[in-house]
Amino acid sequence: xxxxxxxxxxxxxxxxxxxxxxxxxxxxxxxxxxxxxxxxxxxxxxxxxxxxxxxxxxxxxxxxxxxxxxxxxxxxxxxxxxxxxxxxxxxxxxxxxxxxxxxxxxxxxxxxxxxxxxxxxxxxxxxxxxxxxxxxxxxxxxxxxxxxxxxxxxxxxxxxxxxxxxxxxxxxxxxxxxxxxxxxxxxxxxxxxxxxxxxxxxxxxxxxxxxxxxxxxxxxxxxxxxxxxxxxxxxxxxxxxxxxxxxxxxxxxxxxxxxxxxxxxxxxxxxxxxxxxxxxxxxxxxxxxxxxxxxxxxxxxxxxxxxxxxxxxxxxxxxxxxxxxxxxxxxxxxxxxxxxxxxxxxxxxxxxxxxxxxxxxxxxxxxxxxxxxxxxxxxxxxxxxxxxxxxxxxxxxxxxxxxxxxxxxxxxxxxxxxxxxxxxxxxxxxxxxxxxxxxxxxxxxxxxxxx
Amino acid sequence: xxxxxxxxxxxxxxxxxxxxxxxxxxxxxxxxxxxxxxxxxxxxxxxxxxxxxxxxxxxxxxxxxxxxxxxxxxxxxxxxxxxxxxxxxxxxxxxxxxxxxxxxxxxxxxxxxxxxxxxxxxxxxxxxxxxxxxxxxxxxxxxxxxxxxxxxxxxxxxxxxxxxxxxxxxxxxxxxxxxxxxxxxxxxxxxxxxxxxxxxxxxxxxxxxxxxxxxxxxxxxxxxxxxxxxxxxxxxxxxxxxxxxxxxxxxxxxxxxxxxxxxxxxxxxxxxxxxxxxxxxxxxxxxxxxxxxxxxxxxxxxxxxxxxxxxxxxxxxxxxxxxxxxxxxxxxxxxxxxxxxxxxxxxxxxxxxxxxxxxxxxxxxxxxxxxxxxxxxxxxxxxxxxxxxxxxxxxxxxxxxxxxxxxxxxxxxxxxxxxxxxxxxxxxxxxxxxxxxxxxxxxxxxxxxxx
Numbered sequence: 001x002x003x004x005x006x007x008x009x010x011x012x013x014x015x016x017x018x019x020x021x022x023x024x025x026x027x028x029x030x031x032x033x034x035x036x037x038x039x040x041x042x043x044x045x046x047x048x049x050x051x052x053x054x055x056x057x058x059x060x061x062x063x064x065x066x067x068x069x070x071x072x073x074x075x076x077x078x079x080x081x082x083x084x085x086x087x088x089x090x091x092x093x094x095x096x097x098x099x100x101x102x103x104x105x106x107x108x109x110x111x112x113x114x115x116x117x118x119x120x121x122x123x124x125x126x127x128x129x130x131x132x133x134x135x136x137x138x139x140x141x142x143x144x145x146x147x148x149x150x151x152x153x154x155x156x157x158x159x160x161x162x163x164x165x166x167x168x169x170x171x172x173x174x175x176x177x178x179x180x181x182x183x184x185x186x187x188x189x190x191x192x193x194x195x196x197x198x199x200x201x202x203x204x205x206x207x208x209x210x211x212x213x214x215x216x217x218x219x220x221x222x223x224x225x226x227x228x229x230x231x232x233x234x235x236x237x238x239x240x241x242x243x244x245x246x247x248x249x250x251x252x253x254x255x256x257x258x259x260x261x262x263x264x265x266x267x268x269x270x271x272x273x274x275x276x277x278x279x280x281x282x283x284x285x286x287x288x289x290x291x292x293x294x295x296x297x298x299x300x301x302x303x304x305x306x307x308x309x310x311x312x313x314x315x316x317x318x319x320x321x322x323x324x325x326x327x328x329x330x331x332x333x334x335x336x337x338x339x340x341x342x343x344x345x346x347x348x349x350x351x352x353x354x355x356x357x358x359x360x361x362x363x364x365x366x367x368x369x370x371x372x373x374x375x376x377x378x379x380x381x382x383x384x385x386x387x388x389x390x391x392x393x394x395x396x397x398x399x400x401x402x403x404x405x406x407x408x409x410x411x412x413x414x415x416x417x418x419x420x421x422x423x424x425x426x427x428x429x430x431x432x433x434x435x436x437x438x439x440x441x442x443x444x445x446x447x448x449x450x451x
Numbered sequence: 452x453x454x455x456x457x458x459x460x461x462x463x464x465x466x467x468x469x470x471x472x473x474x475x476x477x478x479x480x481x482x483x484x485x486x487x488x489x490x491x492x493x494x495x496x497x498x499x500x501x502x503x504x505x506x507x508x509x510x511x512x513x514x515x516x517x518x519x520x521x522x523x524x525x526x527x528x529x530x531x532x533x534x535x536x537x538x539x540x541x542x543x544x545x546x547x548x549x550x551x552x553x554x555x556x557x558x559x560x561x562x563x564x565x566x567x568x569x570x571x572x573x574x575x576x577x578x579x580x581x582x583x584x585x586x587x588x589x590x591x592x593x594x595x596x597x598x599x600x601x602x603x604x605x606x607x608x609x610x611x612x613x614x615x616x617x618x619x620x621x622x623x624x625x626x627x628x629x630x631x632x633x634x635x636x637x638x639x640x641x642x643x644x645x646x647x648x649x650x651x652x653x654x655x656x657x658x659x660x661x662x663x664x665x666x667x668x669x670x671x672x673x674x675x676x677x678x679x680x681x682x683x684x685x686x687x688x689x690x691x692x693x694x695x696x697x698x699x700x701x702x703x704x705x706x707x708x709x710x711x712x713x714x715x716x717x718x719x720x721x722x723x724x725x726x727x728x729x730x731x732x733x734x735x736x737x738x739x740x741x742x743x744x745x746x747x748x749x750x751x752x753x754x755x756x757x758x759x760x761x762x763x764x765x766x767x768x769x770x771x772x773x774x775x776x777x778x779x780x781x782x783x784x785x786x787x788x789x790x791x792x793x794x795x796x797x798x799x800x801x802x803x804x805x806x807x808x809x810x811x812x813x814x815x816x817x818x819x820x821x822x823x824x825x826x827x828x829x830x831x832x833x834x835x836x837x838x839x840x841x842x843x844x845x846x847x848x849x850x851x852x853x854x855x856x857x858x859x860x861x862x863x864x865x866x867x868x869x870x871x872x873x874x875x876x877x878x879x880x881x882x883x884x885x886x887x888x889x890x891x892x893x894x895x896x897x898x899x900x901x902x
Contacts, residue, residue, distance in 0.1 A: 004778070005563065005564070005777070005778070006500070006502070006503045006560045006563055006564060006777050007500060007503075007564075008496065008499075008500070008564075009496065009498050009499065009500055009547070009548050012496035012497075012498055013496060014493070014494070014495050014496070014561050014564075014565075015492075015493070015494040015495075016491075016493060016561075016565065017491030017492060017493065017575070020491070020492040020493060020494050021491070021492060023494075024492065035840070036835050036840075037835065037842075038811060038812060038840065038841070038842035040467075040468030040471070040472070040811050041466075041468060041471040041472060041475065042465070042466070042467060042468065042471060043465070043466040043471050043474075044465050044466075045459060045460065045463035045464060045465070045594050046463075046497065046550075046580065046582070046594055047460050047463055047517075047582075047593075047594065048459075048460065049457070049458060049459070049460055051457070052457045052458075063522075063523075064522075066498075066519050066520075066522070067519070067520040068517050068518070068519055068520070068550075069517075069518040069519070069520055069542065069545075069546055071514075071515075071517075071584035072514075072538075072584075073537070073538045074538050075534070075537060075538040075541065076538070080531070080534065080535075083526070083531065083534040084531075086524070086526060087523070087524045087525050087526045087527070090526065091520065094520075095520055096460070097460050099497075099519075109457040110465050110467075112456065112457055113456070113457060113458075113459075113465075114465075114467065119856060119859040119860050121844075121845060121856075123842075124468070129497065131497070131498075133522035142498075143496050143497055143498065151845070154845045154846055155846065156824075156845035156846035156847075158824065158828060158843065158845045158846075159845050161828070162828075162845075165832065271825065272825065272828055275825070275828060275829050276829075276832065326456070326457050327455070327456070360489060360491050361489060373607075373609065374722065374723065374726070377609060377612070377613075377723055377726060378726050378727075381616065381727065384487050384488065389486070389487075389489065390489070391488075391489035391574075392609065393572075394572060394602070394605045394607035394609045394610050394613075395605055395606065395607035395609075396607075405570060405572075408570040409570050
């Protein structure tokens with residue numbers, strides 16, 4: 001047994017009481033809204049067979065999968081040549097399982113395995129950790145939570161609108177006002193690619209558009225021209241990419257191709273959401289939004305904070321073939337994901353966490369003697385049953401030591417119990433900040449906290 | 452990419468909507484009570500350094516640890532002789548991390564790493580999965596949740612009493628009445644060992660006592676005699692091991708050694724709990740309760756269901772040296788653990804889950820046309836905002852198809868929206884079981900569900 005000071009694996013974190021309470025606060029708000037919108041919870045195992053995970057995230061993803069060593073004498077089915085052939089080869093022989101890399105592939109696996117029991121449209125949410133053997137850096141961890149909601153088996157554009165309302169409700173509940181929901185549609189991007197005469201290079205065109213924030217208009221235009229795009233048309237398109245007037249954009253893209261599926265869906269989407277004008281939805285049609293993930297085929301979303309320097313805190317979009325990799329074709333769906341760690345950082349920076357959520361106690365009971373301790377036990381239980389966060393210093397230590405503890409844990413109030421208090425039924429409630437104290441009955445105290 | 456039907460690793464489970472809702476129900480009740488009693492949440496990473504985990508669970512435990520293959524070219528720091536020396540040797544070279552085996556060792560690690568920030572007594576709870584490479588069988592999984600609460604840095608017996616009240620409150624909240632909280636004290640067991648003249652073989656004596664349920668009185672006595680125990684005294688002790696009269700037991704063990712620490716603490720424990728007679732606590736002093744884990748040093752608990760054939764659903768006890776393995780001595784504590792899977796099974800067998808927790812929807816809105824769909828969107832949002840679990844069939848499919856879906860997902864009510872309904876503001880609410888339906892305004896519908 002090592003007696004040296006223990007450590008945590010790099011890129012992983014303990015969440016102590018305060019951080020854990022704040023994370024739980026965010027997760028609860030997200031979860032409540034998922035349920036409100038009719039999503040059901042799915043939980044999948046942390047370990048998946050590597051046959052399920054491998055090949056789903058590209059070569060880089062395969063590298064970042066955590067692989068679990070088979071149990072027992074895992075070398076028994078290998079021979080020295082397996083060792084000679086190197087790590088990659090040997091892994092196939094000694095590791096059958098890996099840790100979940102995201103929540104989408106396990107969801108797809110679940111759908112395929114349970115396709116005959118599921119009624120479509122199927123709305124599932126999933127809030128679980130995922131693991132990636134990435135190089136740890138600020139804001140990037142090797143274990144982190146994803147909070148996903150997906151609707152599969154329905155192509156209706158109400159789904160797109162509904163998920164936007166869900167974003168709005170979650171951030172409302174969290175008290176986070178400074179954000180924008182950016183939307184775009186892959187079909188519009190493809191149309192623009194065609195317009196600048198890069199029909200066959202639509203993906204490369206999108207990749208250049210995606211860099212607009214980082215490299216600026218002129219360099220994007222240059223790159224598109226290098227791809228073979230039309231100069232005049234690309235300058236027209238650039239005006240669209242940098243506009244945020246919904247009406248202007250819809251007018252212009254409708255003019256390019258009024259039959260475009262993306263344009264139609266965007267119009268339908270706004271028709272649905274315009275019914276909720278009282279909600280002041282913070283939506284921005286941003287034709288420069290491309291999003292990296294190649295499996296999106298329809299509308300795409302990104303939520304960005306506006307008063308804090310940070311990347312997107314949510315993302316999502318429509319995809320056409322969730323389960324194709326497992327041989328089940330034609331399952332269209334739309335999904336969104338909340339970035340817990342980033343939302344946490346934004347909330348922290350804007351000081352949006354309510355104070356009471358990290359407060360372990362409202363009142364700590366301290367007492368003068370062993371016999372007072374006994375009586376104090378009935379008092380603490382009465383307070384707890386009244387819904388007050390109360391605790392009792394559990395030993396008859398000197399009163400000074402008990403107050404030291406009260407200071408350290410920063411309890412806002414103490415309740416002092418001695419022989420007189422037990423006799424009269426009036427206890428001293430002390431405000432630890434002001435030092436003020438007054439004798440009160442238990443009923444008065446309960447009213448003070450709960451009234 | 453494999454197109455064959457994907458599978459789950461053996462011993463792991465998906466939790467679909469219904470099971471997940473039921474598990475969440477249990478976890479929420481446990482968690483609410485942990486918080487009510489003043490515990491704060493701790494979350495630790497799934498991965499720990501193997502230097503932290505190894506050697507803490509005995510040789511068998513070390514075998515059952517899941518080890519994670521180092522990332523990248525993990526063989527680069529090995530040579531052929533490492534391969535020749537076999538699996539156990541090679542593991543040390545190619546795996547630095549493992550999956551959490553329980554919540555106690557990570558907690559101890561956390562306490563040692565944060566000892567200067569923690570104020571003692573420290574009450575923490577932790578609800579997270581753990582992993583064991585055990586042979587899967589009925590009721591035994593390779594990934595399962597533990598729900599632990601510990602109070603460390605306090606020896607006061609109020610802690611023991613408080614955790615008993617916590618058991619009571621959790622099972623009350625779950626509606627589970629048929630259980631008994633068995634308690635015993637290691638010091639009493641050691642006293643009995645001494646009494647039968649097996650002072651130096653107290654651990655072996657306890658191990659025999661532990662078998663009473665399985666092998667019966669006579670064989671336990673035989674085994675104790677083989678150890679060298681006194682026949683007459685062992686028969687006296689057997690009478691105590693099979694009695695469940697608290698007064699009788701306390702009288703008898705007090706007579707053996709009135710100064711015994713265990714006896715004193717048990718008396719103090721009941722003195723505290725007798726103040727809560729109105730709670731009808733289901734406590735049984737059972738001197739045959741031994742519990743396997745050798746690190747317990749004081750009071751021990753076990754909760755057993757009484758109307759279902761099953762092992763213990765909770766356990767716990769006092770220990771004296773939580774963090775000694777990491778070099779920090781003298782941290783005494785007491786902890787309890789709820790067995791989520793077994794509690795689930797008991798609840799299921801006794802049919803104790805409330806129906807509404809697995810109900811995704813209270814009402815599904817179906818509609819006749821595209822334009823009705825648009826109006827339905829405002830209706831579903833109004834219902835949701837009134838706290839009703841409502842959803843909307845998201846596409847303008849034939850009404851028959853929409854009703855088929857309503858049947859499949861077993862929604863108790865549907866709300867039918869057509870042109871007339873939009874005009875009059877009266878919608879048809881249909882009870883899907885009885886088939887009864889009547890036209891109602893939105894306000895009437897909300898009152899119907901929430902009133």
